[in-house]
Amino acid sequence: MASASSSAMQDTAVSTGRVTRTFVYLVLALFALFYLLPLYVMGVNSVKPLVEITSGNMMALPQVWTMAPWHSAWSTAQIGVEPTGLKPYFLNSILMVVPAVAISTIVGALNGYILTKWRFRGDTWVFGLMLFSCFIPFQIVLIPMAMVLGQLGLAGSVPGLVLVHVVYGIGFTTLYFRNYYAAFPTELVRAAQIDGAGFFRIFWRILLPVSGPIAVVSVIWQFTNIWNDFLFGASFGGTSQPMTVALNNLVQSSTGVKEYNVHFAGAILAALPTLFVYVVAGRYFVRGLMAGSVKG
């Protein structure tokens, strides 16, 4: 076997023959098809008339192209009892996601700053308790949360959902900023302190200007998670249900003909915002995933 002397540092030193390589490419390509398949199915069938799905081939390209399913999914499809389409729910999701992401990221940044640069006795425990809250099965908080939201008059409202997502989101945002700021030289903070800079000034002038990348990671992670949430939306959404709940209602509706093409268009609509974020900032998305799994 030949030694791979010219390999770039990050690549493996293992080298393979021609036959093996063909096989490797084949397997990789097959898996790529597997991952792309549902996206293809959704895309192709969302621009077909219904009859081409029910009496045609799901894998075939449309014979007649139509945007009617998209229009229906967006503005006229029956969601629950109202023929409103997904539009109002899309708006609910936006109204829920934007403040929830902003608040949880800001709070996470401050928490991370304190937990690394203003350490105190027991800070690891405080962090550990906050971190564990990211992993609890949320079923354990559903009942008391429903009661508290009712008491606060926030049940079934967008502000109620914002509260829920902030509360259960700050564990992760704190984790991101804590790990990021841990690598930032504490000497700089101490020096600024000696020069008379206070708590907020140091944060504002020294930490915040270098926080760009991790802020992007945090925003993307929170955005994806909150947009995709179903359990809280279904439990506490009431009349302000988010997109995921509405999509599920659309697809599971048992009345009338199953309009598969509309379902697929609706599914893509629900997926578009997070897919868009993934396409433009995939690198940060992956970083967020990794940071959330390898805590270190």
Added chain:
Amino acid sequence: MALDTMTDFRTRLQDWLPKLVLAPSFAVTLLFVYGFIAFTVVLSFTGSKMLPRFDFVGFENYAKLFALQHWHIALANIAIFASLYIVICTSIGLLLAILLDQKIRGEGVLRPIYLYPMALSFIVTGTAWKWFLDPGIGLERVMRLWGWESFSFTWIKSNDLALYCIVIAAVWQTSGFVMAMFLAGLRGIDNEILKAAQIDGASNWQLYRRIVIPLLRPAFLSAFVILSHLAIKSYDLVVALTGGGPGRSTEMPATFMYSYTFTRNQMGIGASSAVIMLMTIAAIMVPYLYAELKEKK
């Protein structure tokens, strides 16, 4: 004198400010996470039905819970689902990572393709797979139209096999993520070790079997922890893909808890099932988080 007290106050404020700013987050966590957990634990020992009541009944709910056929189905399902999900995701993830690590042309195109499902909601994934696996319009029909007349794929309509459809969709969603974790692990391995082994005459197979895979231990551990907690929490995908059916054949603890608490008005039993879920996850997460945080010090 007044100036002195003023500076004194300011320094003391500076000492307290960090804790003051952190306090709301910590208080909210204590209340909304640990307080709520305590509340649900208490409820699980009461005879609550539609609304919380505080008539303590001891372990009655737990006894009832474990006598329920329905709960046994949920437990059996989660055991099968979680083991298949974890094993298949890990195998596919490892395979793809190792293959991608062979100086592949087009890695930059393939990697995002493998990983994008992770950005989708389980409801979207469920919708796509629900119709793709539907015999009437999906895979079975496609195969027959393509000339394989006897092809049959009706898993999603079957009491015994619908669970495996959930495995397929869940694997589709997360295996790319596991790939990314292993790939990061592989890229962190020092090539000198591999070269040294090659000089000693190790074959590719031996290289991976004896050196690379053992070095990936931390990635295996992370993958296991993340996948198992995702499996136990899996709710959305079941709702979107099968709704727990056909019948109750794909019921999971998460769907069980929801239906007993909110639609069947058996809050005490629902709470006790949530406590069991929490204890299972805690048994995996607490030692892991403890070890991770301990190492950092």
